[in-house]
Amino acid sequence: MAYQITDECISCGACESECPVSAISAGDDKYVIDADACLDCGACAGVCPVGAPSAE
Ligand code: SF4
Ligand code: SF4
Numbered sequence: 001m002a003y004q005i006t007d008e009c010i011s012c013g014a015c016e017s018e019c020p021v022s023a024i025s026a027g028d029d030k031y032v033i034d035a036d037a038c039l040d041c042g043a044c045a046g047v048c049p050v051g052a053p054s055a056e
Pocket of ligand 1: 019022033043044
């Protein structure tokens with residue numbers, strides 16, 4: 001199961017460079033995770049100031 005970024009995202013961009021497989025990119029109104037590439041490592045959740053990346 002991949003991480004997903006919830007609507008809490010404030011598009012700060014902090015998570016993008018933390019992802020080891022570059023699965024995160026800027027979307028229209030929030031950042032988004034490519035579910036097929038995500039390794040479930042949790043690095044994005046660790047740096048997000050608002051806890052937007054969720055494994056749920
Ligand atoms: Fe990238 Fe890891 Fe976040 Fe998945 S959980 S998007 S692999 S940083
Ligand atoms: Fe959005 Fe959090 Fe990533 Fe910033 S670190 S772009 S708030 S998911």
